[in-house]
Amino acid sequence: MRRRPLAPPSPARLTVRPYAPADESAVLRLVNADRLPGQPPATPAMLADALAGRSRADADWWAELDPPVTAVAETPGGGVQGVVSYALRPPDDTGLILWAHCREQAPVARALVDHAVAALAPRAVDAFHLTSALTLGLECLPVRHRPDTRAALVRAGFADQRRWRYLRRGLPAAELPRVPGLLVGPGPDGDPRKRQLTVRDERGEAVVAEALVGAHGGYGALWWIGVEEHARGRGLARRLLGSALATLTDDLRATQVILLLDDDDTDATAQDIRDRTAAAALYGRAGFTEIDLLHAFTRPRAEGP
Missing domain, CATH: 3.40.630.30 (Gcn5-related N-acetyltransferase (GNAT))
Incomplete structure (x- = not known):
C-alpha cells in the first residue's frame, strides 16, 4: 500500500510566536533547505547576526533599522515550520520584511507574511530589499526557487519588481x-x-x-x-x-x-x-x-x- 505524502499544515493549525533560542537548529534547517546553488550553508554565527540586524552587506541600510523582530510558525506538536524577521525603519516610518523561510509550504508562507504585515500596519512595507547575514550577497527573493513565498506576498498586496539575475x-x-x-x-x-x-x-x-x-x-x-x-x-x-x-x-x-x-x-x-x-x-x-x-x-x- 502506497503511503500518502504528508499534507502541509493548514493555517488554522499554525501558531506564530516570538523566536526563542531553542529554535536555532530548526530555523537553520529551514534556511538551508531554501539555499540556492552557490550559497554557503547558514551557520549559528550567521543566524546570530541576522537576528541582531547585522550584515556586512548593506551595513549602512541595516543601521537605519530598529532591532528586528523574528517570529516562527509552529504546529500544535511544536514543530517549527517557518520563520520571518521584520523591522521598522524610523527615518521614513517604513516596515521591512527582512527574510523568511518555510520550505515553500504555501500555508506557512501566508501565515508568516500576514503576521509581519499585521505587525507593521498601516505602514508601507518593503520585502526582501536588503542582503541579510544569512547569504553571500543574495539581495531580494529568488522567485523561481521560492514560488509560494512570492505568491503569499502578492496575495497580501505586494507588487514585485525585477532586480537581478543570479548567475553561477x-x-x-x-x-x-x-x-x-x-x-x-x-x-x-x-x-x-x-x-x-x-x-x-x-x-x-x-x-x-x-x-x-x-x-x-x-x-x-x-x-x-x-x-x-x-x-x-x-x-x-x-x-x-x-x-x-x-x-x-x-x-x-x-x-x-x-x-x-x-x-x-x-x-x-x-x-x-x-x-x-x-x-x-x-x-x-x-x-x-x-x-x-x-x-x-x-x-x-x-x-x-
Whole structure:
C-alpha cells in the first residue's frame, strides 16, 4: 500500500510566536533547505547576526533599522515550520520584511507574511530589499526557487519588481585568459575575504578597469567588474574576468562563484540596456548559467477611513 505524502499544515493549525533560542537548529534547517546553488550553508554565527540586524552587506541600510523582530510558525506538536524577521525603519516610518523561510509550504508562507504585515500596519512595507547575514550577497527573493513565498506576498498586496539575475559557475576557470601585471590588493572596506583587482594604462597612471571579488568558506562572489569606455572592445573585460576568477580560486580558495546581473528596467537608459546585454554575453561565454531571478516587493501604506 502506497503511503500518502504528508499534507502541509493548514493555517488554522499554525501558531506564530516570538523566536526563542531553542529554535536555532530548526530555523537553520529551514534556511538551508531554501539555499540556492552557490550559497554557503547558514551557520549559528550567521543566524546570530541576522537576528541582531547585522550584515556586512548593506551595513549602512541595516543601521537605519530598529532591532528586528523574528517570529516562527509552529504546529500544535511544536514543530517549527517557518520563520520571518521584520523591522521598522524610523527615518521614513517604513516596515521591512527582512527574510523568511518555510520550505515553500504555501500555508506557512501566508501565515508568516500576514503576521509581519499585521505587525507593521498601516505602514508601507518593503520585502526582501536588503542582503541579510544569512547569504553571500543574495539581495531580494529568488522567485523561481521560492514560488509560494512570492505568491503569499502578492496575495497580501505586494507588487514585485525585477532586480537581478543570479548567475553561477564552478571554479577553476583555467580556460579564460588573464591580464598580465594587474594589481591585486585588499577590498576597499578592509574585509579580509575580499580582493580588488586594478588594471592601469600603459604608463601605469590612469585606472582603466577594476573588479572586486570575495569568498566565504569556498563560495566566491564577483561583486563587480568595470572597464572604462575608451578601453572597451579589445577583450580586456574577458581577461579581467579570467583574472578575477583565478584570484578567487588561487588566493581565496573558492570552488564556485556567483554574481548578480542587473535586471531592473526602472529608469534604465538605452546605454544601460546595451551595457547589460554585453555583460550577459560576456558571462555566458565565460561559463556562467542563470540560476534564478531576484525580485523585491513593495506594499503601499494602508489608507484607513
